[in-house]
Amino acid sequence: MSKVASWRQDGAERMASEQMVDGLSRLFHGRTVAVVGASSSPGKLGYEILANIVHGGYEGSVYPVNPKAGEILGLPAYASVSACPSSLDLVVVVVPAPLVPGVLREAAAKGAGAAIIISGGFREAGREDLEEEMLVVVAETGLRLIGPNCQGINYRPNKLCASWPLVTAAGSMAVISQSGTVAATLAGWAVDEGLGISATVSLGNQVDVCETDLIEYFAGDGDTRVMALYLEGAKDGRRFLEVARRAVLSKPIVVLKSGRTGAGQRAAASHTSSLAGRDEVFDAACRQIGIVRVDSIESLYDSAKALESLELDGGDRVMVITSSGGCGILATDEAEGCKLRVPPLPPEAGKDLGEAGLLPTAILSNPLDLTVAPAEHFEAAVRVVERHGLADTYLLIFGDPIPGAAEVTKRLKARVGARIAVAYLGGGDVEKEERLLMHAAGIPVFPTPQRAIRAIRDAAWAARFRARVTRESA
Amino acid sequence: MSKVASWRQDGAERMASEQMVDGLSRLFHGRTVAVVGASSSPGKLGYEILANIVHGGYEGSVYPVNPKAGEILGLPAYASVSACPSSLDLVVVVVPAPLVPGVLREAAAKGAGAAIIISGGFREAGREDLEEEMLVVVAETGLRLIGPNCQGINYRPNKLCASWPLVTAAGSMAVISQSGTVAATLAGWAVDEGLGISATVSLGNQVDVCETDLIEYFAGDGDTRVMALYLEGAKDGRRFLEVARRAVLSKPIVVLKSGRTGAGQRAAASHTSSLAGRDEVFDAACRQIGIVRVDSIESLYDSAKALESLELDGGDRVMVITSSGGCGILATDEAEGCKLRVPPLPPEAGKDLGEAGLLPTAILSNPLDLTVAPAEHFEAAVRVVERHGLADTYLLIFGDPIPGAAEVTKRLKARVGARIAVAYLGGGDVEKEERLLMHAAGIPVFPTPQRAIRAIRDAAWAARFRARVTRESA
Numbered sequence: 001m002s003k004v005a006s007w008r009q010d011g012a013e014r015m016a017s018e019q020m021v022d023g024l025s026r027l028f029h030g031r032t033v034a035v036v037g038a039s040s041s042p043g044k045l046g047y048e049i050l051a052n053i054v055h056g057g058y059e060g061s062v063y064p065v066n067p068k069a070g071e072i073l074g075l076p077a078y079a080s081v082s083a084c085p086s087s088l089d090l091v092v093v094v095v096p097a098p099l100v101p102g103v104l105r106e107a108a109a110k111g112a113g114a115a116i117i118i119s120g121g122f123r124e125a126g127r128e129d130l131e132e133e134m135l136v137v138v139a140e141t142g143l144r145l146i147g148p149n150c151q152g153i154n155y156r157p158n159k160l161c162a163s164w165p166l167v168t169a170a171g172s173m174a175v176i177s178q179s180g181t182v183a184a185t186l187a188g189w190a191v192d193e194g195l196g197i198s199a200t201v202s203l204g205n206q207v208d209v210c211e212t213d214l215i216e217y218f219a220g221d222g223d224t225r226v227m228a229l230y231l232e233g234a235k236d237g238r239r240f241l242e243v244a245r246r247a248v249l250s251k252p253i254v255v256l257k258s259g260r261t262g263a264g265q266r267a268a269a270s271h272t273s274s275l276a277g278r279d280e281v282f283d284a285a286c287r288q289i290g291i292v293r294v295d296s297i298e299s300l301y302d303s304a305k306a307l308e309s310l311e312l313d314g315g316d317r318v319m320v321i322t323s324s325g326g327c328g329i330l331a332t333d334e335a336e337g338c339k340l341r342v343p344p345l346p347p348e349a350g351k352d353l354g355e356a357g358l359l360p361t362a363i364l365s366n367p368l369d370l371t372v373a374p375a376e377h378f379e380a381a382v383r384v385v386e387r388h389g390l391a392d393t394y395l396l397i398f399g400d401p402i403p404g405a406a407e408v409t410k411r412l413k414a415r416v417g418a419r420i421a422v423a424y425l426g427g428g429d430v431e432k433e434e435r436l437l438m439h440a441a442g443i444p445v446f447p448t449p450q451r452a453i454r455a456i457r458d459a460a461w462a463a464r465f466r467a468r469v470t471r472e473s474a
Numbered sequence: 475m476s477k478v479a480s481w482r483q484d485g486a487e488r489m490a491s492e493q494m495v496d497g498l499s500r501l502f503h504g505r506t507v508a509v510v511g512a513s514s515s516p517g518k519l520g521y522e523i524l525a526n527i528v529h530g531g532y533e534g535s536v537y538p539v540n541p542k543a544g545e546i547l548g549l550p551a552y553a554s555v556s557a558c559p560s561s562l563d564l565v566v567v568v569v570p571a572p573l574v575p576g577v578l579r580e581a582a583a584k585g586a587g588a589a590i591i592i593s594g595g596f597r598e599a600g601r602e603d604l605e606e607e608m609l610v611v612v613a614e615t616g617l618r619l620i621g622p623n624c625q626g627i628n629y630r631p632n633k634l635c636a637s638w639p640l641v642t643a644a645g646s647m648a649v650i651s652q653s654g655t656v657a658a659t660l661a662g663w664a665v666d667e668g669l670g671i672s673a674t675v676s677l678g679n680q681v682d683v684c685e686t687d688l689i690e691y692f693a694g695d696g697d698t699r700v701m702a703l704y705l706e707g708a709k710d711g712r713r714f715l716e717v718a719r720r721a722v723l724s725k726p727i728v729v730l731k732s733g734r735t736g737a738g739q740r741a742a743a744s745h746t747s748s749l750a751g752r753d754e755v756f757d758a759a760c761r762q763i764g765i766v767r768v769d770s771i772e773s774l775y776d777s778a779k780a781l782e783s784l785e786l787d788g789g790d791r792v793m794v795i796t797s798s799g800g801c802g803i804l805a806t807d808e809a810e811g812c813k814l815r816v817p818p819l820p821p822e823a824g825k826d827l828g829e830a831g832l833l834p835t836a837i838l839s840n841p842l843d844l845t846v847a848p849a850e851h852f853e854a855a856v857r858v859v860e861r862h863g864l865a866d867t868y869l870l871i872f873g874d875p876i877p878g879a880a881e882v883t884k885r886l887k888a889r890v891g892a893r894i895a896v897a898y899l900g901g902g903d904v905e906k907e908e909r910l911l912m913h914a915a916g917i918p919v920f921p922t923p924q925r926a927i928r929a930i931r932d933a934a935w936a937a938r939f940r941a942r943v944t945r946e947s948a
Contacts, residue, residue: 043877045846120835120845149835165875165902179800181873184900185922230800258800263816264807267799267841297804297899297922325741326653326704326732330771333738342737361594361623367741371594372519399655401639403517425771426658428639448659448771 023144024209024217026113028155028199030089031060033162034081034112036103037094037119038064040072045118046094047072048164049152053092056154056161056168061086080106087111092152092162097121100148101133108141116162117147123205124149131207138208150204151180154187156197157223163200171196172225173304174218176211178203182230182256186301193445194436195305198224210235212243219247228304229255230297232268241285248290249469252307252462255293256300257282290465292458299454302446306455307462309442311418314464315392316341318456320367321381322449324399327423328367331395331449338457342366349388356380366390367397375404382412382420393456394420397449401430406437413443421445423452498683498691500587501618502629502673504563505534507636508555508586510577511568511593512538514546519592520568521546522638523626527566530628530635530642535560554580561585566626566636571595574622575607582615590636591621597679598623605681612682624678625654628661630671631697637674645670646699647778648692650685652677656704656730660775667919668910669779672698684709686717693721702778703729704771706742715759722764723943726781726936729767730774731756764939766932773928776920780929781936783916785892788938789866790814792930794841795855796923798873801897802841805869805923812931816840823862830854840864841871849878856886856894867930868894871923875904880911887917895919897926 033053039046050064054073063084064077071077078084081091081103091107093100097119104115122131137143146153152163156170163180167187173195177183180202187197198221201214211231218224227247234240244253259268260279286293292307294300318340322328332342345353345366353364358377363369368385370377378396385391394416398405405424413420422438422445424431435445446452507527513520524538528547537558538551545551552558555565555577565581567574571593578589596605611617620627626637630644637654641661647669651657654676661671672695675688685705692698701721708714718727733742734753760767766781768774792814796802806816819827819840827838832851837843842859844851852870859865868890872879879898887894896912896919898905909919920926 124837125835165900165904167902177800179798179873181798181900182800184874184902188900188902188905232800232803258803258807260807261810263810264803267803267806267816267839296924298925324653324655326651326656326706329706329732329738329741332741333732333734336735336737342741361599363598365741399653400658426639426655426662428641428658428662430639431662450770451772 023113023142024213026089027116027144027146027153028217029158030114030160032063032086032088033058033060033090033092033160034063034065034084034088034107035092035094036065036081038066038072038077040070049092049094049118049162052161052164052166056166057159058161059159081110082106084110089113091115093117094119097125097127097130097148101130101137104134104137104143104145105141108137108143112143114144115146116150116152117145117204118150118152120149122148122207131205134207145208146201147204148207151183151202153202154197154200156199163202167191167197167200169194169196171198172223173197173228173308174199174201174221174224174226175228176201176203176214176218177230178211178232179230182297185297186228189301194439206235212236212240215247215253216243219251225251226304226308227251227253228300229253230300231255231257232259241289244291245289249466253291254300254304254307254458255286255291256295256297257293260295290462290469292462294458298451302451302455303458305444306421306459309418309444310393310421310456310459312393312460312463314460314467316460317390317392318342318395318453319385319391319393320395320397321370321378322367322397322399323370323373323402324397324426325363325369325371327397327399327425327449328369331397331423331453332367334450334453338453340453340457340460343390345390346388349384349390352384352388353381356384372400375402375408378405379408379412382416386416392419393460395449395452395456396420396422398422398424398431398434399426401427402434403430406434406441409438409443410441413441418442421452421456423447423449498588498618498687500563501590501620501627502691503632504588504634506537506560506562507532507534507564507566507634508537508539508558508562508581509566509568510539510555512540512546512551514544523566523568523592523636526635526638526640530640531633532635533633537562555584556580558584563587565589567591568593571599571601571604571622575604575611578608578611578617578619579615582611582617586617588618589620590624590626591619591678592624592626594623596622596681605679608681619682620675621678622681625657625676627676628671628674630673637676641665641671641674643668643670645672646697647671647702647782648673648675648695648698648700649702650675650677650688650692651704652685652706653704656771659771660702663775668913680709686710686714689721689727690717693725699725700778700782701725701727702774703727704774705729705731706733715763718765719763723940727765728774728778728781728932729760729765730769730771731767734769764936764943766936768932772925776925776929777932779918780895780933783892783918784867784895784930784933786867786934786937788934788941790934791864791866792816792869792927793859793865793867794869794871795844795852796841796871796873797844797847797876798871798900799837799843799845801871801873801899801923802843805871805897805927806841808924808927812927814927814931814934817864819864820862823858823864826858826862827855830858846874849876849882852879853882853886856890860890866893867934869923869926869930870894870896872896872898872905872908873900875901876908877904880908880915883912883917884915887915892916895926895930897921897923
């Protein structure tokens, strides 16, 4: 067994312990951070990351480290890690790869518990030897490493954005990703839509901390309600499945895994040297342990969003209530492909809807097409349908600028529970405002009926899975 | 044959003539428009549409018509259509259904050539008799009708937004839709992304003007480069195919047709009384005559966007150049499913790339992972690949905030032609700015690599189709 493989195995055993999770808390909750390789040149990573820590609201101490010292972003810079004026919790490392192992030793000597190594130029560039050196430091000092070759972390409960771009909106979705870009993309969308994130973690080469460690950590993180993962492979498949199996019972996990095809797997091998394994095996494993597997970046976001806020019982009946007939049909088509039902209304419900004060142009079926209706008609309709007990999940499609949609949906959520998903489209500026209000109230809003239906499918499946496991273990 | 059916048949023959297209020009290019049922209450359609015409930049004369007369939005209102102070080109009708036939007669008497009937409450509400009355007016007066039960039209070359929401950005995509919401959604996205539209037309019940008439019209519209259609069925399938077959040779057509499933078809029958027909038949017909058929609202937009600006030769080789390794893999996976190739680079090209000044961390294959690179590295890479003649289409994935991405891509477009699609994600505010700049330069930008690949597939397919037809008819 090579030295690296041996360290890895030791590492795997150690990480499985509770202590591992404690170890990571210095990474996420550290109060002193040094940025090693800090730069005063905007555009350079050593500048951007320092700037994002400073502008991201971090309330701990920040020490730029740069051999030329001086001042960066108004902060005194220090010539080396050792020169920093206090002990450290965390170092963020942006210096060239060959310098990294030395920096890590210095950091450990300075009391650091964790390091984020942004720098590339390791295994992916044929320098496995440098990773081996880093693992020696890990084993000897207990320092925990994120990366190398990664885009850092952003952890909003500690207001620490040691990553890019700058994202400050706090939400409850943790994004764990072998692609920094995928993490940044989800975070960006979540910000634009008023949702925010609890964390993004870019994994890079995973010399030490891997996706499974993070699943374990975020399963216990009080600020996180759902985990969204982009993976190219699992570092240790068996442990991944064991840990995820436990984690999903308390917190939903959505995974986008690339390398579905032969060409994709070859590309993945170059990117983070992941061994993707057979795709069907991974797929079956996900289904078996309750991970929601998706096939696109949008679905990763959508399904995580749905799982973050919906509380479903797993039933397959969707009541579609819409101001847009066309969108109702698109939802119905999609539901059939998703093995959800849009069941017809029984005559007595139709009769009650007929007396609910809807427009004479309304089409009283499922989908229920309210036509150009005010928000209150959605409320009247849901109340009738709920009285008849006809829906497991409601999909409200606001297909026009409909002022007051958020107020009405919030009232309905209070009445029927977190079983309402919304598709809002074609609504111009009103749509944008109402979406923010709904997201602030924990109501998931999707940009099309089709994406809403797919997200409902995944949330309903996860609910059924949890219910079954709970039943079986009772 | 019922009176309606007979009028329809007469209509179909008449519409097939060139005169039909002339008839529609009063609809799109009219210089005097009356809004019948104009209201002074914001929120009412009769107010919103008038406001959108006024605020949308329309330079012709606008006459609000309201029995109470007075003034609306600073314009003098007239008690009736007959009372308007000049002859009319176009009336937009928002009054209750039973009043509509009378209004149309008045409008025709006042010289109007076209009417847009927003009002619902016709066939979809069991009042086929009112539609019959309207068809009598059409036959007797030559007035052309859009609707009823529709969301109006927006035609930017005439700065006429007789629809909602207000959209003023002028582009070259014409959206023709049996769902007003789907049209508004595409227009909204096009505005947000700096693309704009040439037109949206909401079809409604298609008593007179139908999707096929509009395909014929926009095939000859100098401001339109691509048509995006949402359909629930074709009014006259045979004529639709004949007209579309000719039209696609000059202008690409993308179609989203709902009612793919049994449940969806039943819903479609309630919405616009469309007879959807067998879905597979429609699918096969599209493939045979060169219509790009898509299966989601996003794909309708994406593929139309790609066809609006890309000029491909139909080859299947995609060169993926990326700053994000993960996104390169996702693109590669998707390409395999789309029957596109992401072929490996021959050694000599790899050697030249090695000397092109890229980062030492770059992975010199296809996908070509530049890692955290400046925009100029994309340029250097494309130049090498182009010299070796390795790509039919380029997909540039900017997976970070990359200032200057638009400038570089514009230079590359000038060099290699309109064969470059872009996926830009994870780039925060820089991304948003660069996307606007690229769209202004006719370079299509997609929010994920997967959506970019699917759009490239459709654009390449359409190019192959056109090339084959041209060859066969030569």
